[in-house]
Amino acid sequence: MVQTASGPGKYFDGHGLYLRIDPNGSRFWVQRIVINGKRCELGLGSPDFVTLADARLAAFENRRLARSGGDPLAGRREAKAVLTFEEAAREVHRIHKPTWKNPKHADQFINTLATYAFPTMGNTKAPDVTTADVLAVLQPIWLDKAETARRVKQRIGTVMKWCIAKGWRKDNPVDAVDKGLPKQTAKKAHRKSLPYDQVANCLDVVAATNAGLSTKLCLELLVLTCVRSNEAREARWSEIDTKAKVWEIPAERMKMDRPHRIPLSASALTVLDRAKGLGEDLVFPGTVKGKPLSDATLLKLIRENGFDVDIHGFRTSFRTWAQERTNFPREVAEAALAHLSGDETERAYARSDLFEKRRKMMEAWAGYLADKPAKVVRIG
Known part of the structure; x- marks a missing residue:
């Protein structure tokens, strides 16, 4: 019946799974399920992208997890809780700002990331940031703005370490970025002084x-x-x-x-x-x-x-x-x-x-x- 349904309505399959067809023709897989004693409905996607077999498998796994005391919604909540790189960087800045004695340093931390990193990888979820993403930020400035590039690299690394501590990732993509960057030949200039x-x-x-x-x-x-x-x-x-x-x-x-x-x-x-x-x-x-x-x-x-x-x-x-x-x-x-x-x-x-x-x-x-x-x- 689910395979042949065409008019608006709800067409049930098994394990609480049903196909919902709206009056405008939109179609969605939905599962009715009890999680920790509370009845709720889970959206499993559109038939255009999720086959009946996949929807049945997902419904079965959700029901099995719920019956054993688990929460099929936990993974979704955790996914929503994961921040983008920009969101994570701004949170790290907020946390560390009181520890910076010089407000100028606090401003430099977030401003350099906003200038060089956010346009490239700001919208990328923190767990999905790769060494290639970091490389794309650093390569254009690595030789021309050597000191700034080193600071941007260090600040990206700080954000990534915080993400590791949050349990969002197990590695720091900054650790391997040096292998893709040329050697900086410019020597660090000393502060100018008078004899x-x-x-x-x-x-x-x-x-x-x-x-x-x-x-x-x-x-x-x-x-x-x-x-x-x-x-x-x-x-x-x-x-x-x-x-x-x-x-x-x-x-x-x-x-x-x-x-x-x-x-x-x-x-x-x-x-x-x-x-x-x-x-x-x-x-x-x-x-x-x-x-x-x-x-x-x-x-x-x-x-x-x-x-x-x-x-x-x-x-x-x-x-x-x-x-x-x-x-x-x-x-x-x-x-x-x-x-x-x-x-x-x-x-x-x-x-x-x-x-x-x-x-x-x-x-x-x-x-x-x-x-x-x-x-x-x-x-x-």
Whole structure:
């Protein structure tokens, strides 16, 4: 009867299977079934694509599973729950966003994927993403935008690892993509820095400009204390003890997630004294109330005044000065930059932050910048 049915109606076969023909002529296989005590109907597809034999086999398997306590709908629900690559990436971004200390990094994560990956494989279900899909994203930019391509690759891999943890796939298609990519020959460019004997002149030039006082003082303190841009720009008065001559940056504001104590030289204290009154909380507030200066503001300050260097490069200037002009031990200079020195075993025993030795070093650095070479300290 099912084979010969033509008019609108329901034509039953077996195991709850029936053919439904609508008044408009549409035809569907449907199965009535009881799942965990609840009666429901399952759509099994159109006769145009699902033969009677296939529909009978599916109905039999569904009924067998339901009678043993299983749920034939579970697989369908799981399939609907699986996200596309773009949906998965946005979820990973949402989960990790609170852990990124710099909002810029959070934006870069999703923006690079939106630019390079989503147009190619954003609509692909996460379990279906292949190495070929990843290759199609990376190949066009692998040589021309090497650094960006490496970051896109790493971020795709992060999304895929999350999908593995969700149980949606067992492999990471990024792992094998290198076999299909040419070797990148471009060397990673180092941050541009000034020779240490030109840093004092840079500060003098900047000080003579009409730039905002907050911007100029922020740059000067950054140079004197050898901190990173965000650490200086987001400095707070609550972190600074001018009487003890120390600046304590909490772990959440540091790249290495470790608190960092900075001995303040007389020159650094002078900068801070001039900054009093600029902001109640932030030492160097930006133009928007309650917001710190932007990284672009500092970079613009030095670039527009003829210094083609990076803000981070001042740390290099200091490190080179310490190496070439003093005999402070290497570990003291590294501690001043909040770098880890030695291997894990050595660090387990050497727990001092060399604070007092660093105080002498920072006074020597400030003295050098003030063109007072007699203050450059040589130990021993």
